[in-house]
Structure formats: C-alpha cells, structure tokens
Amino acid sequence: MLGIYFDEVRKKAPLVHNITNYVTVNDVANILLACGASPIMSDEPEDAEEITAICGGLNINIGTLNKRTISGMYAAGCKANELGHPVLLDPVGAGASTLRTNTAQGLLDMLKLDAVRGNISEIKTLAQGSTSTRGVDADVADAVTEESLESAVAFVKAFAKQVGSIAAVTGAIDLVADENRCFVIRNGRPEMGKITGTGCQLSGMMAAFLTANPEHKLEACAAAVCAMGLAGEIAWSRMQDGDGNSTYRNRIIDAIYHMNGETLDKGARFEIR
C-alpha cells in the first residue's frame, strides 16, 4: 500500500533543497540519491532563496545552526511557501538550548510546514508552544512504548492539529500522524541509534517523498519512515562478524539504494489508529 509512494520518488526524481547540519550532511545527500531523489545544499541567505526556487521541496534541519544559517532557513522557507513547495522541519535539539528551541518555534510560527519530524523530547518541547501560540498537553511519556502508545498517538495527533502539518515522532515505535490518523510503525532496529544521523537521513527522505507525492502527504511520510526502518532491518541482516556502526551506516544507505515499492510493501509493518 505504501510502496507506490516510494515508486513515485524514483519516477519523479525530485530535487530537494537541504539546509542541514554539517555532521551528517554527506549521509543525507547519499540517502537522497539512494532513494532516487537529488540533493542540493545551500545555507547562505543570499543563495538559499534561488536554490529553493529551482528545487521541488525543502528540508530544514537545525542541528549545528548558526545565525547566518538561521537567516537562510527563514529565507528559503518563505520562498518555498510562496512557491507551494513542501517544507519539512527537523528541530534537532529543540529543548536543549534556547537558540534551538526559539529557532524551531519561530520557524513553526512563521512558515507553513508540511511535516515536522523529531524525537519525542523535541516534539514535546514544540508542543508547549511559543508565547504567540498555545500548546497542546505534552504530559506524555518520554518514550513511545506499547504501554504509552495510546496516549502517545493522541498526543501526536493533537500536535499535528496544533501545528497544521504532518507530525512524525520517531523512536522504538514510530508515529506519523495528521490530526485524524496515525501510522504506528514497527520497522527498524535499536542499533540504528548507534549511528549518527539516521534521523537526519530520514528527514531528507521524508522531504523527497512529500515532494514526489503532494496529494498524499501523510502516506508519503509514513512510507519514508517505513522505508528507513526496513532499510535498518535489511542492513542488519547483511552485517558480518566484526562489522559495527560505521559499516551499518553504509549498509542502510545501500539498502535504500536497492529498495522499491514492492520490497517496501513486503517489509513495511504498520497499523493505522
């Protein structure tokens, strides 16, 4: 069911503008190529608008933000909104520092976002809202488990409604929701947390999937999340004695490179609540 959204990425080969952190940017670029999209990176305010204009979608990731790149994020985001391009926000470290929280919240207030993807802690921070917005009740557990699932699903839906976009909370169980429906996704492996940037890579892919599937945003985001988790499972099955997190990183990108709609449909494990 979700495979068709992956196939659209390979068919349309969307060009995605990424303003992302310098820690994991190479892996983001390679996983975008692996899934059939094309990456371009530009964070200089004077350059970012024009680069966004030639792309189909925008991925904003605030890891290693600085004042110059924050300006680039606003400039690119406004331009993408003006042109109707999908925009995704990855609020890396929201809650960990004032600058990160305020930047994420400011982008959320200023831009029309199509998706926000983070871990539960980052999303809870944003759910509290800014001085100009009223937040939803973020009194939810700090990890999404089978026990906390029901309240977590309700929280993610409420957050999606609050911010008017798809909300994706990724962790041991991944939740991808709009205000009405939530994909509860059980792909992936815990060892993915031992690689830097699997979240950043997923955000890049989600932006590509959104760009290729503008009429089915929730399904597109869910497909990207399932694909990333499934890639983690396939990559793990190819690990040999002595392989560790660096090789695992390569194998995950390799697994996306070989994935298509059919393999995604066979391996995706989700329910809709």
Add this chain to the structure above:
Amino acid sequence: MLGIYFDEVRKKAPLVHNITNYVTVNDVANILLACGASPIMSDEPEDAEEITAICGGLNINIGTLNKRTISGMYAAGCKANELGHPVLLDPVGAGASTLRTNTAQGLLDMLKLDAVRGNISEIKTLAQGSTSTRGVDADVADAVTEESLESAVAFVKAFAKQVGSIAAVTGAIDLVADENRCFVIRNGRPEMGKITGTGCQLSGMMAAFLTANPEHKLEACAAAVCAMGLAGEIAWSRMQDGDGNSTYRNRIIDAIYHMNGETLDKGARFEIR
C-alpha cells in the same frame, strides 16, 4: 602514457589547500590521501592566505559557499597566484543561482586559474562570460554524447582558450582540453552519478596532479580524470550483492588507494582530438 603523472603525485606527496563544500569534504580529504597527496582545509579569510602559502596547490569549490568563505577563496586564490601555485576552480552550481554564477565568474576574472572542472551546464554558464569578458558560443548540447562529441570538443577548446586554463567537462564522456588539444576520456560508470561528490573528489585529485606535474598540466588533468573513471570501474567490479552507493563510494576511494601509474596506463581509455 598518463601513468607517469600519477606516479609523480605519489613521489612528491603534494600538500593541497582545499576550500570546498561541507557536503563532500571528508571524501575529498580521503581521496587526496588515497592518491598520495595531503589535504588541508581552511576557509577563514584571515587563515586562508597563510595556509595556501605552506601548500603546493589550491582547490576552490564553491558548493555551500557563503560570504565569508567567498572572501577566503579570493584571499587564497590571490596568494596562490602570487606564489605561482596551481589553482583549480570547481564552479558547483554556476547557473543555478546568481551568487554562485557571480562568484564563479568573479574568481575566473580575478584569478589566474590553471584548471576549471565542472559539468557541461556549469561550464556553459561560465562560457557566456561576465560583463567584463566576452564569452564563447555556448550553443552546444546539454550532454556530451558520441553524437554531440565534435561540437563539444570544439566548445571545450574554445572555453579553455577564453579562460586561459585547462577546461574539464565531466559526464558520460569526459573532455579535458587546452586550446589546442582535447583528451576524450571514456573511463567511468554511470552509477558514479548516484554518489554525492565524485566530481568534488575529482577536482581535489586534479589539483594534486597539477601540483605534482607543473610542466604538464593538460596531461596531469587528463590523468586525474582517467584515474577517477578507472577507479569507478574497478570499484564496481568489487561490488557484491546488496552493495549500493554508500559502499560504492568507499570502494572508489579504495581503488585510488591501490592505483599507480602502471595500473592507470593499463586501464585508461582515451583519445586526443
């Protein structure tokens, strides 16, 4: 015939200053080490001149440029010119935005470059010239194929004459020319386009080959282009079931690590027109 230029790199171990984008910079550093050169990176204007002064050559790549690093590019470029060091320009994204086009054109106007390497679209953009220079006829096809080869060769030679440097247009067929001679190179594999930064890596290697072979600049650039393409072929032959673009990236750098003049001479496929 071209192998001797590779052997010179291993013999002289040139130190190359790279002002390059943060997306692919790690791969550029590792491929420079793989071919026998040493990389150093510095983009702060106050630092760049002195770093250039202790190096033998300079590689300027404008991907992820910003106003600060553009100043660093000019400062380092002027110093390298003053010292007679080879300078290569990789005009990433020229034509895609005003800042990129103007920066590439400005560097081309201001500096004495030894080589310019880009894809056909970037080089066509530069061929149109700036307000202060007159461009050559860039009415050439958007891809170099067997059908468009003759006009493409003429175009690359004319561009080399216009800018007074070696010109390298890389793609399915690679062209490396000065105003009189053009190496038409048929090494490489299409899958290299699914890895981020093979072009950036090649630019770094070309700067190293130029630095080690100052008396044979055209041959040095052609040797680097053949080596990169041949590495793509060798790496592909080592790919196993399930390997994708991330592993391919590693294997290409590994192939350069094991290459020398003799293996290059055996595998290089080119003609001179």
Add this chain to the structure above:
Amino acid sequence: MLGIYFDEVRKKAPLVHNITNYVTVNDVANILLACGASPIMSDEPEDAEEITAICGGLNINIGTLNKRTISGMYAAGCKANELGHPVLLDPVGAGASTLRTNTAQGLLDMLKLDAVRGNISEIKTLAQGSTSTRGVDADVADAVTEESLESAVAFVKAFAKQVGSIAAVTGAIDLVADENRCFVIRNGRPEMGKITGTGCQLSGMMAAFLTANPEHKLEACAAAVCAMGLAGEIAWSRMQDGDGNSTYRNRIIDAIYHMNGETLDKGARFEIR
C-alpha cells in the same frame, strides 16, 4: 589495567560537546557512539554555552576554525570550566598559520584544560609559549622514535607541567603524560595516517574517557590512545584484497564498536616512564 576506564565510558555513556572541524566531524560522532558515549555538536557562540552545560565534557578542535567558531570555543570553554567539566584541546595546525597558533595559545592561556592532544609539531609550537607564558625547551626531534624517545618523554612531561594538563603527542609512538609519568604506547599502524581524521576521532574519544573517569585523567587518556591504536590493528587484520583507506576508516570505527575493557587489556601495549 586500562580496560576499566573504557568500561566506565560504556557504563556512564557521557554526553560530549564537540566544537570540531567539518572535515572529520561525522567520523568523530560515529566513533563517540561506537565507544559508548553520545556526541553533540554546536559552534554558534549563542548556542555553545547552553549545549556545554547539558554535556559532561568538551572537545575543542581548531581545524577549519573561523572567527565565529573561535568565539564559540571560548564561550563553551569558559562555561565548561565554570561547571568543572573536562576540556580537551586539539590544536590542529598550530604552527601552520598565525590564526591557528594564536587561537590554540589563547585557549591554552585562558582555559583550564584537562588534556591537549596533537602531533609533535603542534605541541612543539605550543611549548614555545605565548607572550604571556614562558615555554619549555622544545629542542626535541620532529618525530618520536626509539632513538629520540628519552628526550621526547622528558619534553612531553615538561609541556604537561607547563600547561597544567595531560599532554598527548601521537605519532608512530604515542606519549601521554602528566608532569610525573608518561605512558609510552606502541599500538597502532602506520596506515592510519592515510585516513583523514584519526587524530580528531581520538581527541573525541579522549574527551569521552576523561568525562567518564574524572578521578583518573592520565589513565583515561592513555586508555583512549591505546584503544584507538588497537582498533587500527584489529581493523587492519580485517582488511581484504582491494580494501583501502576508506574501508579502513569504517573498520576502525567498527573495531571500537566491538571493543571493551577486556579486549583493550589484552591488546594494549604500553610502558610507563
């Protein structure tokens, strides 16, 4: 004997703030995850203090420094000192340019450092002192070999006393000293020098080991140095025909991923002088 300091890292999973160069930052993040620590990167002055405050230790690496990130280094360093967090300095390129030398020297003068790690050339530069400090005699050979070992050990101890921190000089033989004792470490392989960033990765690990072992700083640093060298040996033993420096990089991180106190104790090769 040193294994227990590695086990402490896995047990405590320290969060380490890294202000480090964009060339090797991804490998630094992955090796920190591999050894059981967690990395976070932030170099914006307005952000760096708060990020340091949520971490346990700080790793400052001046490769690809710029004026903005230098401010971030001072801000984070002062905050870490205030909070009593361990701080490590990797003075990449000290001696190669005025900005690098002055920045490293300034950080050394201003901050209370727990460890300084560099190659012999960088440490000799710092040993000469600034206008406000008096340096030790740096008339020592430019490489640490069996022949120059005695004078090198004396030099590193004197430098450690001068700067009031652990001093680590890494190369063919690694020396890790305080003013009284010097670990002479003979792990590692020469091929590690053909990978970009093994030094940066080691600095990240040393910061993690210091953070997890605040009562045994010298031993913690020596354990990290032995672990990195041993990882280079284990990784080399897993190299296959055609593998080169890019694969070697992955295998070294993989080897750290599988290492623990027991394997470190079996493989560590050092004496104390």
